[in-house]
Amino acid sequence: MSVIRKNLITNDWVIFAPNRLARPKELKAKEQDNIAVLAARPAHKADCPFCPGNEKPEDGVVFTIGEGGNWRVRVIENKFASVERNVEPHxxxxxxxxxxxxxxxxxxxxxxxxxxxxxxLMPVEDITTLMRAYHRRYLEVLSNERVKHAVLFKNQGIKAGGSLEHPHSQIYGLPVVPFEINVRMREMERYFETDDNCLMCDIMRDELTQKERLIYENTSFVSFMSYADLSPYHLWIVPKKHNHSFAKVTEQELLELADCMKVVFSKMFHALHNPDFNFVFQSLTHHDEGAEYFHWYISVIPQIKIKGGISYAGGLYVNPVMPEDAAKTLRETAISNK
Ligand SMILES: [Zn+2]
Ligand SMILES: [Zn+2]
Known part of the structure; x- marks a missing residue:
């Protein structure tokens, strides 16, 4: 029997129509094996613009972590940006x-x-370095007074809209607040007004007690599947400390975020065979200082094709995988380095 559940954060209704065939085991046979694809790739490519040794003076370097040819993370201006950084948003x-x-x-x-x-596959130290780069650039982008909202995200793989093989992520600083974050803000604000509490704090407390949809937790972060996730294996990484912005994280929290990312992405890699995925940091800016109702988090969306697939029609989602089953699969997926 199918069930219809409401996602309180996005205010969406989701129809869960569990499909016996929608298990990761079946996925493996039907999908191209992305683990093999990645393993066949060289560590360095002569014609990749992001590989070390192929840096160009016109790259528009914002900053690098690590010196000269030995950089660990490199932040550059997007050459094909659809917006311009030197324009006044009249x-x-x-x-x-x-x-x-x-x-x-x-x-x-x-x-x-x-x-x-x-x-x-990245050592946790490298993920920590990447998280520090995210945080540093996030603060820099927000310090631009023309920026009203910043979006930090990653599109990995063709199905996620990623255009280049080399691992990369992106940040936008925008003069407007996009629809998706607006919806989440409104829903959390409404709950705050009626229940006098943060919706995400309350949900997280409940998930930590129930444990059914839990994937992983450490001292500062918890990862779980939403009660009404919009697509299969769509999961959240949530800071335990209430805060409206990623801008506010401490160095200790960045270390724990890297640990949580390592575990969650490793489990996803093994259980779902290195799926293409998107993630986005849902976070407010310093302009929203005192926005007690909002709780920043990371939304992770694997792009997997499943029989009886995900469909979407005019704001209605159909998901063939129950979040409890997805969470159980990920919880039980062993990862070698943790
Ligand atoms: Zn490359
Ligand atoms: Zn909260």
């Missing part, structure tokens, strides 16, 4: 027509010098 707003000049910051993080790696 507004032309009338009642029906709202337009502003295309100001925006769009940078690329080259996550690691290795061409053929991914978060699951």
């Amino acid at each position: 507004k032309r707003f009338t009642h029906f027509r709202k337009e502003l000049d295309g100001f925006g910051i769009h940078d690329v993080f080259i996550d690691n010098p290795l061409h053929n790696t991914t978060l699951a």
